[in-house]
Amino acid sequence: MESLNNLIYGFGIALSPMNILYVFTGVFAGTIIGMLPGLGPISALALMIPITFAMDPSSGLILMAGVYYGAIFGGSTSSILLNAPGVAGTVATSFDGYPMAKKGQAGKALAIAAYSSFVGGTLSVVGLMLVAPLLSKVAVSFGPAEYFSLMVLGLTAVVSLSDKSLIKGLIAAVVGIMVSIIGIDRQTGTERFTFGSAHLLDGVDFLVMALGIFALAEVFYMLLRGGGGKEQPRNAIGSLKLTRGEVKEIAGPMTRGSILGFFTGVLPGAGATIGSFLGYSMEKRLAKDGDTFGQGNIKGVAAPESANNAACTGSFVPLLTLGVPGSGTTAVLLGALLVMGVTPGPAMLQDRPDVFWGVIASMYIGNIFLLVLNLPLIPLIAKILDMPRALLLSMILIFCMIGVYGLNFSVIDLYLLLAFGLLGLAMRLFGFPAAPMILGMILGGVMEESMRRALQIAGGDWSVFVDKPISLWLLVIAALSVFLPLIKKAIKGLRLRHA
Amino acid sequence: MSTKTPLKLIAVAAVTLSAGSAMAFEPSKSVEFIAPANPGGGWDTLVRTVSRVLQEEELAEQNFAPINTPGGGGAVAWAEVAKDEGNDHMLFATSPPIILVPLTGSSRYDHSDFTPVARLSTDYITLLVDADSDYEDIDDLMEAIRENPGLSIGGGSAPGSMDHIAVAGLAGEAGIEPGSINYVAFSGGGEAMTNLMGGHIEAVVSGASEAVGLIQEEEGELRALGVSSTERLGGELANVPTFEEQGLDYTFDIWRGVMGPPGMSDEAVAYYESLFEEMLETDGWADARDRLGWIDAYQGSEEFGEFLDAQADEFSDILRELGMVE
Structure with missing residues (x-):
């Protein structure tokens, strides 16, 4: 009951005309920022700090939060249409979103992404409202050992992401982990595989690899297959409408994705990415038609999209209840709040309930705005695919290059992009899946750091990974998810042979 | 050079x-x-x-x-x-x-x-411990490190960078071999603090201004054992003694x-x-x-x-x- 009263109080703040305008501006700007790879929410928010400086703190946070979840909401667009994921959380969306677009169902894929984002966003605000203070305990219960085991669990998704050959999938994952090693080692300050170049000190950015092995490789592949007229015209973006059966089909994945995403989002660190990958591979295993994942299955879009939006909201839990940022983006939000004279943390609920409840209420409004805003935009944006192929391919190329150059304003990143593009092409030609590689790259860094940190704290004692209950359970689940399908397959194989 | x-x-x-x-x-x-x-x-x-x-x-x-x-x-x-x-x-x-x-x-x-x-x-540095911890002042923590050098102290930057130098210098002043400090590098101050709150590490070294919100009198999750300034700081940090007050001739x-x-x-x-x-x-x-x-x-x-x-x-x-x- 108390939450309800608080929520009504929050709506009183969020529904003031100025704040409605801020929510709208925030989510609109966020959607646009999210659609363009390379222009992430972090830089956008950092640039907004001077604007929010003089604003009322609740309005400021309402605006900035809107940009953040708006960007995640819009992030799926380039994944689906161009196979060019702009943030790590939307990589998994491209696995089935892009094949759907290729099949002429771009409209439907984008619509499912929008609905799933809405469901993920809204369900997780309910979670934020009801259990945020309780969850702050969960957020801090994860130390280095638990993170290591969580990353191991995340990596088991490789099994479901390797289409035909598990060996090739594992090779790709290991290459991805190797790339994550490049740069200054945080635990010792040693440079690794930088070849003396200052530009490699910070490692290879996720976006460089993602755009290279997904988008650029796709462009190269299409060029290689050549042939102007051979391919059917893709101008059909298809209908946005979902049949009743389809709605039923994605309801489960959306709900499970939202819950999973919210809980992983609460954990400081790689929440949205882990959430979306785990959501994707979980649905693939649960689905009866799991084999069609990767070929344009609607559940493969619904699960990661609801998960990454839920994770975005989840990342507000440690920020608002503990006053510690769980990600780069929330770190910028924390900085902005401090500048506005608000100190997030346990005392915030008492000192500034207007900020806390105002933002929560504004998230409900923002998610509705996003849905209403995005649905009519879909046919317009999907028109991109109507372009003549030569133009479309050139545009993807330019898009990728601008996105990557915008990261560090470094030409070296462009060479790396090209190199990853060629690598991605070679992998495709020889049947290596790209998804495990990007997964390895994203999770590898955190996995290694957490492992070494855990060992350093435990004085080099490896048993720390099984002594801690959460860590042990995560490892058990990881082992089960790797071996169960294999055992199942083996049994099936035996039966077939006997039959 | x-x-x-x-x-x-x-x-x-x-x-x-x-x-x-x-x-x-x-x-x-x-x-x-x-x-x-x-x-x-x-x-x-x-x-x-x-x-x-x-x-x-x-x-x-x-x-x-x-x-x-x-x-x-x-x-x-x-x-x-x-x-x-x-x-x-x-x-x-x-x-x-x-x-x-x-x-x-x-x-x-x-x-x-x-x-x-x-x-x-x-800005100055401060050493933080959990609000429920037994360490009441900087001597308690230094004594504990002396007994158990494996005690983990987290920070938000790599070894050899600011946070590490700051705590190593402080330990040196307290008569502890700076190299024996078990400094655990996290990828940001925020991550180090959540690990402290979760009890995964014993203490965190942090910029004083970043810690303000976490050490408020009653609601605070953390306790500051000292600041590296010559005089006490203002605001929320006014009750935190300097290291010098506690007998360690150390500023940072x-x-x-x-x-x-x-x-x-x-x-x-x-x-x-x-x-x-x-x-x-x-x-x-x-x-x-x-x-x-x-x-x-x-x-x-x-x-x-x-x-x-x-x-x-x-x-x-x-x-x-x-x-x-x-």
Whole structure:
């Protein structure tokens, strides 16, 4: 009951005309920022700090939060249409979103992404409202050992992401982990595989690899297959409408994705990415038609999209209840709040309930705005695919290059992009899946750091990974998810042979 | 490493050339004000705050344009600035990493390659423990480390960088071998703090202004065992004793300032010096400074240069004790 009263109080703040305008501006700007790879929410928010400086703190946070979840909401667009994921959380969306677009169902894929984002966003605000203070305990219960085991669990998704050959999938994952090693080692300050170049000190950015092995490789592949007229015209973006059966089909994945995403989002660190990958591979295993994942299955879009939006909201839990940022983006939000004279943390609920409840209420409004805003935009944006192929391919190329150059304003990143593009092409030609590689790259860094940190704290004692209950359970689940399908397959194989 | 001699030569030459004409410098175009990091961090905040205050208080005719040049903990930006010798329209934000990063070997350029312009403000470090912890003061923690050197102390930056140096220096003052400290590097101050709250590590070293929200009297999750200033700080931190009060003769400054490319003309340095001195007096600055928890600590070019040299000596001593430099 108390939450309800608080929520009504929050709506009183969020529904003031100025704040409605801020929510709208925030989510609109966020959607646009999210659609363009390379222009992430972090830089956008950092640039907004001077604007929010003089604003009322609740309005400021309402605006900035809107940009953040708006960007995640819009992030799926380039994944689906161009196979060019702009943030790590939307990589998994491209696995089935892009094949759907290729099949002429771009409209439907984008619509499912929008609905799933809405469901993920809204369900997780309910979670934020009801259990945020309780969850702050969960957020801090994860130390280095638990993170290591969580990353191991995340990596088991490789099994479901390797289409035909598990060996090739594992090779790709290991290459991805190797790339994550490049740069200054945080635990010792040693440079690794930088070849003396200052530009490699910070490692290879996720976006460089993602755009290279997904988008650029796709462009190269299409060029290689050549042939102007051979391919059917893709101008059909298809209908946005979902049949009743389809709605039923994605309801489960959306709900499970939202819950999973919210809980992983609460954990400081790689929440949205882990959430979306785990959501994707979980649905693939649960689905009866799991084999069609990767070929344009609607559940493969619904699960990661609801998960990454839920994770975005989840990342507000440690920020608002503990006053510690769980990600780069929330770190910028924390900085902005401090500048506005608000100190997030346990005392915030008492000192500034207007900020806390105002933002929560504004998230409900923002998610509705996003849905209403995005649905009519879909046919317009999907028109991109109507372009003549030569133009479309050139545009993807330019898009990728601008996105990557915008990261560090470094030409070296462009060479790396090209190199990853060629690598991605070679992998495709020889049947290596790209998804495990990007997964390895994203999770590898955190996995290694957490492992070494855990060992350093435990004085080099490896048993720390099984002594801690959460860590042990995560490892058990990881082992089960790797071996169960294999055992199942083996049994099936035996039966077939006997039959 | 050091290009001190040419710098001095140029300075002498500039003085000789300009003697007599006594031409005052004014920027003739907008000034590139570089944050050697991505948006959002300490350097970026400094650059954006300064350029905003300069503009709002109408102190300079020309625009100070914030530019982010991230990479290598600053090394990428420094390499670029070092190439732009004699450019009077370029400045960059600086703090202890300009000394620490080159010492540990990740940058070819160090503070002596650039022209010090002014030190603006400072922050201090603090040691945090969980609010329920048995450590009531810094002696308790140091005693515990003495008994169990494996006790993990987290920080938000790599070994050999600011947080590590700060806690190692403190331990050294308490008579503990600095190299024996089990410093665990996290990828940011926030991550270190959540690990402390979760009981995964024993203590965290952090900038005092970053810790303000977490150590409030009753609601706070954490307890601060001391601050590295000479006098007690204000606001929420007023109840936290200094390390000196607790019998450890130790201070540590997280200073922030502005530097220019090598061979910046004396006239330009003089212009920027007085510009920043004037800026520190404005209400706009005072307002921003208080919100960010910074403390004014102005030094002009010459004084700042000497201060930097002294810091470099001090830091390399600690790093040597840690076995991180030869």
